[in-house]
Amino acid sequence: MKIIDQNVVIDGIDKTILNFLMEDAKRPILEIAKNIGITGAAVHQRLRKLEKSGLIEGSRLIIDPRLLGYKTMAFVGVYLDKAVSNPLAVNKLKEIPEVIECHYTTGNWSIFVKVLCKDNEHLMKVLNKNIQGIEGVSRTETFISLNQQINRQIKI
Amino acid sequence: MKIIDQNVVIDGIDKTILNFLMEDAKRPILEIAKNIGITGAAVHQRLRKLEKSGLIEGSRLIIDPRLLGYKTMAFVGVYLDKAVSNPLAVNKLKEIPEVIECHYTTGNWSIFVKVLCKDNEHLMKVLNKNIQGIEGVSRTETFISLNQQINRQIKI
DNA sequence: ACTGAAATCGTTGCTGC
DNA sequence: GCAGCAACGATTTCAGT
Numbered sequence: 001m002k003i004i005d006q007n008v009v010i011d012g013i014d015k016t017i018l019n020f021l022m023e024d025a026k027r028p029i030l031e032i033a034k035n036i037g038i039t040g041a042a043v044h045q046r047l048r049k050l051e052k053s054g055l056i057e058g059s060r061l062i063i064d065p066r067l068l069g070y071k072t073m074a075f076v077g078v079y080l081d082k083a084v085s086n087p088l089a090v091n092k093l094k095e096i097p098e099v100i101e102c103h104y105t106t107g108n109w110s111i112f113v114k115v116l117c118k119d120n121e122h123l124m125k126v127l128n129k130n131i132q133g134i135e136g137v138s139r140t141e142t143f144i145s146l147n148q149q150i151n152r153q154i155k156i
Numbered sequence: 157m158k159i160i161d162q163n164v165v166i167d168g169i170d171k172t173i174l175n176f177l178m179e180d181a182k183r184p185i186l187e188i189a190k191n192i193g194i195t196g197a198a199v200h201q202r203l204r205k206l207e208k209s210g211l212i213e214g215s216r217l218i219i220d221p222r223l224l225g226y227k228t229m230a231f232v233g234v235y236l237d238k239a240v241s242n243p244l245a246v247n248k249l250k251e252i253p254e255v256i257e258c259h260y261t262t263g264n265w266s267i268f269v270k271v272l273c274k275d276n277e278h279l280m281k282v283l284n285k286n287i288q289g290i291e292g293v294s295r296t297e298t299f300i301s302l303n304q305q306i307n308r309q310i311k312i
Numbered sequence: 313a314c315t316g317a318a319a320t321c322g323t324t325g326c327t328g329c
Numbered sequence: 330g331c332a333g334c335a336a337c338g339a340t341t342t343c344a345g346t
Contacts, residue, residue, distance in 0.1 A: 102306035
């Protein structure tokens with residue numbers, strides 16, 4: 001777990017550059033530069049500074065998993081027998097490709113995960129065989145996302 | 157809501173290309189091409205085909221929001237008075253920048269949202285003022301993510 | 313920190329296989 | 330559907346301010 005002890009200080013120009021690229025990482029730098037009113041070289045310098053600061057983690061190509069048959073998204077609250085088995089359970093969850101998020105949360109559950117499956121049958125297999133099969137998992141509660149209406153990054 | 161009625165058919169080479177770029181959208185195409193054993197031009201052709209199919213939604217620059225002071229992530233289950241107020245509530249949620257995901261789910265809640273705030277005080281403001289202030293919202297249940305251990309896309 | 317130009321590298325289009 | 334090459338466009342670097 002990475003410890004964050006200090007914020008990165010950025011100005012309005014940095015924010016504009018980041019907001020552009022957070023929407024579309026392939027947006028030409030010269031276009032962004034023209035929009036701001038500085039040259040492409042200046043934008044590039046700022047991007048290098050932001051990369052070095054660790055604020056920029058990288059870039060990802062975003063695909064629509066539904067077009068590959070992944071049509072069932074679900075959230076699963078996981079109860080663990082003892083709190084001590086948490087890191088072990090997380091390691092086991094990492095090995096399940098259908099698990100795309102995993103959180104250690106306050107409240108009823110020890111662990112909260114987001115899974116993406118092809119259909120309900122696939123989800124059932126992941127729940128019963130993979131997740132329930134992990135040592136220490138006593139019970140799970142599942143919520144199927146019938147429709148995701150918002151999916152975005154924070155506006156900075 | 158986009159209706160998906162047919163899957164996009166892709167082969168192993170397409171999968172390899174996509175998996176590379178889903179991890180790092182800036183990965184040089186020539187490098188990927190060499191890895192597969194075809195030319196960069198061929199990789200381009202396939203990418204254009206995949207874009208046209210709608211499978212590729214775009215690319216995003218990924219930043220670490222914690223370095224900008226956004227250190228509190230939470231999941232909020234929202235109870236609505238009547239099911240009919242759902243689309244209206246979603247529209248109101250879209251106007252709250254701290255709401256980064258919104259799902260229509262099975263189970264106890266009508267709507268399930270993921271919010272990203274600077275700290276607990278900020279979260280409290282978003283909950284009490286913004287979310288609870290939406291017409292039709294009767295009650296909310298909040299789970300704070302103390303630590304996100306997995307965050308990835310589906311492996312195809 | 314930014315500019316402007318030069319060099320480098322990635323992308324796209326074309327022709328032939 | 331892919332290779333090879335040429336033309337284009339974008340990124341990156343660097344001296345100068």
